[in-house]
Amino acid sequence: MNSEFSELTLADLYSKSLLDFSDRPAFSLLKKESLTYKEFGVKVDSLVEVLNSRDIPEGEKIAILGGNMPNWVVSYFATTISSRVAVPLLPDFTAFEIVNILEHCEAKVLIVAKKLLYKIPDHIKGRLSMLIIMDTLEIQKDIHEAKLVIP
Numbered sequence: 001m002n003s004e005f006s007e008l009t010l011a012d013l014y015s016k017s018l019l020d021f022s023d024r025p026a027f028s029l030l031k032k033e034s035l036t037y038k039e040f041g042v043k044v045d046s047l048v049e050v051l052n053s054r055d056i057p058e059g060e061k062i063a064i065l066g067g068n069m070p071n072w073v074v075s076y077f078a079t080t081i082s083s084r085v086a087v088p089l090l091p092d093f094t095a096f097e098i099v100n101i102l103e104h105c106e107a108k109v110l111i112v113a114k115k116l117l118y119k120i121p122d123h124i125k126g127r128l129s130m131l132i133i134m135d136t137l138e139i140q141k142d143i144h145e146a147k148l149v150i151p
Helices: 008-021 037-053 069-083 095-105 114-117 122-127
Strands: 025-028 035-036 061-065 085-089 109-114 129-135 138-140
Touching: 008 037, 008 069, 025 037, 025 069, 025 095, 025 138, 035 037, 037 095, 061 069, 069 085, 085 095, 095 122, 109 114
Parallel strands: 061 085, 061 109, 109 129
Antiparallel strands: 025 035, 129 138
16 A cells, blocks of 8 residues: 555545645546536535534434435535434345335434435435435425525
């Protein structure tokens, strides 16, 4: 392993990549959106600010349910670099499996791809402080009743 990176944390590598590669593509979907490291950093910072402004405490569990898309990575990094705990859920889990995990982990925030929202029953949605649609990063449910779309 390269000694330059061996002591760096994930947050350190994130910050270093934003500086070193700001104008380069970080993520893209085939023939669809592309996200530079700078744009990625802006989205991550915006989502962290939303979590902070809604009093989601450090150490809180945030469940992430979605497929392979740039906003999955945005969701994961915003969660982890802000000292919250990511609970990744595989999109091919059944609704029953997802409910079991969400009930066990007691996540108060769920970031979910729109096409997978049908797997989240109303009683689980009712327990959440915040529900964010991953595709657009729009807050669908917020105990503070504000709607916000992250740039």
